[in-house]
Amino acid sequence: MTDDASCDFLVKIVIIGDSGVGKTNLMTRFTKNEFLGDSKSTIGVEFARHLITLPNNKKVLAQIWDTAGQERFRALGPNFYRGAKGSICVYNITNLDSFNNVERWITEFNKHAESNPMSILLGNKCDLEDMRAVTTAQGTSFAEKNNMLFMETSAKQSTNVTSAFESLLIRITDNMC
Numbered sequence: 001m002t003d004d005a006s007c008d009f010l011v012k013i014v015i016i017g018d019s020g021v022g023k024t025n026l027m028t029r030f031t032k033n034e035f036l037g038d039s040k041s042t043i044g045v046e047f048a049r050h051l052i053t054l055p056n057n058k059k060v061l062a063q064i065w066d067t068a069g070q071e072r073f074r075a076l077g078p079n080f081y082r083g084a085k086g087s088i089c090v091y092n093i094t095n096l097d098s099f100n101n102v103e104r105w106i107t108e109f110n111k112h113a114e115s116n117p118m119s120i121l122l123g124n125k126c127d128l129e130d131m132r133a134v135t136t137a138q139g140t141s142f143a144e145k146n147n148m149l150f151m152e153t154s155a156k157q158s159t160n161v162t163s164a165f166e167s168l169l170i171r172i173t174d175n176m177c
């Protein structure tokens with residue numbers, strides 16, 4: 001494929017986190033610059049491919065896997081994680097439960113992914129500041145303890161979405177050569 005031929009790296013990353021935190025919309029914002037809102041077309045694991053040139057000039061074909069609803073059934077099997085070099089672990093800053101569940105998600109990811117995987121923790125829906133239930137300091141602290149990158153994002157307003165994906169991909173490709 002032309003895409004594969006013109007890229008320096010092919011990197012699989014997975015997006016994990018509770019249902020409703022914004023995983024699908026983060027993916028579509030990054031790969032298509034679209035915010036779909038509630039309109040999910042399919043249920044089941046899906047992935048998107050996106051070719052980007054990072055700020056360090058490396059060309060990366062990112063293969064981004066989205067749970068697309070399966071997380072509700074706790075049914076993300078080994079195939080979902082297999083070969084993943086990184087994860088985007090998402091909670092919703094207005095939902096404390098989704099933050100408390102991050103630990104379970106990241107443990108599951110680290111168990112199944114490639115050795116030395118890299119992860120970024122994202123506090124999504126940062127446009128909903130009035131409804132905030134998780135402080136920025138809580139997010140930062142969890143990420144530091146677990147050797148993850150951290151950002152607050154809004155898929156809706158397109159805040160920090162590209163930089164979140166790019167930061168993770170830079171960190172991953174730095175480790176690849």
Ligand code: GDP
Nearest residue numbers: 019020021022023024025037038125154155156
């Ligand atoms: P998923 O189940 O984790 O894939 O979450 P979705 O991407 O389907 O989003 C769940 C809901 O949250 C939808 O109603 C989206 O419109 C909404 N949503 C997603 N991202 C944001 C965001 O950054 N800000 C706000 N206000 N709503 C968001």
